[in-house]
Each structure stands twice: as structure tokens, then as C-alpha cells.
Amino acid sequence: MSTAKKEYKRVTVKSLVDMKKNGEKISMLTAYDYSMAKIVDAANVDVILVGDSASNVMAGHETTLPITLDQMIYHASSVIRAIDRALVVVDLPFGTYQSDPKKALHSAIRIMKESGAHAVKLEGGEEIKESIKKILNAGIPVMGHLGLTPQSIYKFGTYTVRAKEEEEAEKLMKDAKMLEKLGCFGVVVEKIPAELTKAVSESISIPTIGIGGGKHADGQVLVIHDLLGMTHEFNPRFLRRYMNLYEEMSAAISNYVDDVKSRDFPNDEEQY
Numbered sequence: 441m442s443t444a445k446k447e448y449k450r451v452t453v454k455s456l457v458d459m460k461k462n463g464e465k466i467s468m469l470t471a472y473d474y475s476m477a478k479i480v481d482a483a484n485v486d487v488i489l490v491g492d493s494a495s496n497v498m499a500g501h502e503t504t505l506p507i508t509l510d511q512m513i514y515h516a517s518s519v520i521r522a523i524d525r526a527l528v529v530v531d532l533p534f535g536t537y538q539s540d541p542k543k544a545l546h547s548a549i550r551i552m553k554e555s556g557a558h559a560v561k562l563e564g565g566e567e568i569k570e571s572i573k574k575i576l577n578a579g580i581p582v583m584g585h586l587g588l589t590p591q592s593i594y595k596f597g598t599y600t601v602r603a604k605e606e607e608e609a610e611k612l613m614k615d616a617k618m619l620e621k622l623g624c625f626g627v628v629v630e631k632i633p634a635e636l637t638k639a640v641s642e643s644i645s646i647p648t649i650g651i652g653g654g655k656h657a658d659g660q661v662l663v664i665h666d667l668l669g670m671t672h673e674f675n676p677r678f679l680r681r682y683m684n685l686y687e688e689m690s691a692a693i694s695n696y697v698d699d700v701k702s703r704d705f706p707n708d709e710e711q712y
């Protein structure tokens with residue numbers, strides 16, 4: 441009996457660093473559920489991020505702060521069941537890694553063990569250095585996240601561009617170098633000036649993945665609902681919409697309602 445299973449070349453944390461070395465840009469997108477992840481993976485997206493943005497787009501919260509570790513594990517395990525190729529990175533949610541390194545490690549281990557994900561992502565630099573170290577020491581790959589860090593929204597008060605001032609830019613550069621030195625395999629840079637992304641990307645050997653970070657990042661990430669045009673009220677300058685799914689879905693669903701009301705659906709062929 442032949443096990444004629446299709447062979448996929450899986451993306452690994454090492455292949456991402458190699459992609460940077462070879463000048464190949466990295467594509468990353470969020471997914472939070474099985475059906476969506478299946479489509480994203482089959483379209484050859486390199487990295488799937490189970491983002492804590494699930495708090496916004498899945499659960500309808502105002503911020504990313506309320507989502508829990510259990511909820512992130514539920515989303516991540518659904519995504520893992522769908523993928524054949526992509527590397528799956530999961531956000532550690534707010535409150536599960538900032539307080540102490542042991543708790544951070546415990547949170548990361550729960551994600552790896554209970555979801556089957558391949559790596560975790562944490563927001564911040566110097567402040568969470570010991571947590572990152574502890575997780576890396578356990579053999580869990582870590583991705584950093586600098587610039588606009590939504591879990592700190594109440595500290596900043598706005599979602600405006602970060603690191604425009606010299607002092608903040610210097611700290612971001614220092615943090616990026618620190619993440620590289622610790623052994624992180626990549627770093628998300630969110631909503632920072634394109635020139636800063638360029639300088640950071642040229643200063644470290646691990647890939648930068650931009651969202652509102654401009655063209656010099658080694659890769660790009662977007663929230664899938666934004667790319668598909670499902671979040672029509674979200675309009676930051678960095679967002680390119682590839683379709684208007686909100687309108688397409690609304691039209692389709694309205695047609696269904698009309699067909700039910702008018703007794704057009706189901707017809708003779710659509711019944712037993």
C-alpha cells in the first residue's frame with residue numbers, strides 16, 4: 441500500500457533566517473481558525489500568526505488585553521490542525537509573561553504543548569529580556585515585537601506612529617539588537633518610520649517583519665480580515681485591501697434572506 445501523501449517543504453525558523461540571507465521577502469498573515477488557516481496555508485504564506493488581534497476580530501473587544509491564554513490555545517490548536525507548510529507563531533497574550541520569567545515560560549510551554557504551535561511572539565524589548573531568555577532556554581523559538589505594541593495601548597494612549605523621536609528610535613534599535621543576541625528568530629516592527637525599519641533590518645541578521653514598517657522590512661504581516669476587506673471601518677495608511685469581502689458577503693447574505701422570504705429557496709432540486 442502506498443502512502444501517497446503529498447510532500448510539503450515545511451517552513452522552519454531556520455528557513456526564515458535563510459530567506460533574509462538570500463534576499464527573499466517573507467509573507468506572514470494572521471489566522472485564528474481551521475477554515476481560514478487551510479486557505480492561508482494552501483496559498484503558500486510562509487508564517488501564520490495566531491495573533492492576539494483575535495481579541496478584536498474574533499471576540500469583538502476594543503483592545504487585545506482581554507484575550508486569555510486558554511482562548512489563544514483554542515485558536516492556535518484550530519490553526520495547527522489545518523496546516524501542511526506554514527510556520528505557526530502564537531502571541532503570548534497580555535498578562536501571561538510580563539510579571540515574571542517563570543510565568544512566561546509556563547505560558548509558552550502551555551501554548552506549545554496544548555496547541556502544537558511552532559513558536560511564540562512577545563511584545564517588548566529590554567523590559568521582558570529575562571522572560572525571553574527563559575523561554576529560549578527551554579528550546580521554544582521566540583519572535584519579538586517592537587514599535588507599536590498594542591498590549592501597551594493604555595501607556596501610550598494612541599495608535600500613532602512610534603519611534604519618530606531620536607530617543608525612542610535608539611531604544612528600538614537597541615532592543616532589536618538585544619533580541620537578535622538572545623537568539624530570537626525574527627522581530628515584528630509595527631507602525632514605525634520606514635527609514636528606521638531600514639536601519640534596523642541592516643543592523644541585525646534575523647528578519648524584521650513589518651506592519652506599517654515600510655518597504656525595507658524583510659517581510660510583511662497583516663491581519664487577514666483587513667486584507668480581505670472584512671474590517672471596513674479599519675483604515676490605517678499601511679493597509680492594502682485585496683478584496684472587499686464585507687460587501688461581497690453582505691450581498692450574498694441579503695440574497696439568501698430574499699430567496700427564503702420569496703420562497704425561491706429551496707427549489708425542487710434542492711429538496712428530497
Ligand SMILES: Nc1nc(=O)c2c([nH]1)NC[C@@H]1CN(c3ccc(C(=O)N[C@@H](CCC(=O)O)C(=O)O)cc3)CN21
Nearest residue numbers: 493496497504590598599600663666671674675676677
Ligand atoms: N483588525 C485589526 N488589524 C490590526 O492590524 C490589528 C488589530 N486588529 N488589533 C490589534 C492590533 C492593533 N493594531 C493597530 C491599531 C490601530 C492602528 C492605526 O493605525 N489606527 C488608526 C490611527 C490612529 C492614530 O493615528 O491615532 C487608523 O488610521 O486607523 C494600527 C494598528 C494592529 N493590530
Ligand SMILES: CC(C)C(=O)C(=O)O
Nearest residue numbers: 470491492493628651
Ligand atoms: C498585527 C500583528 C503583528 C499582531 O501582533 C496580531 O495580529 O496580534
Ligand SMILES: [Mg+2]
Nearest residue numbers: 491492493531
Ligand atoms: Mg499581537
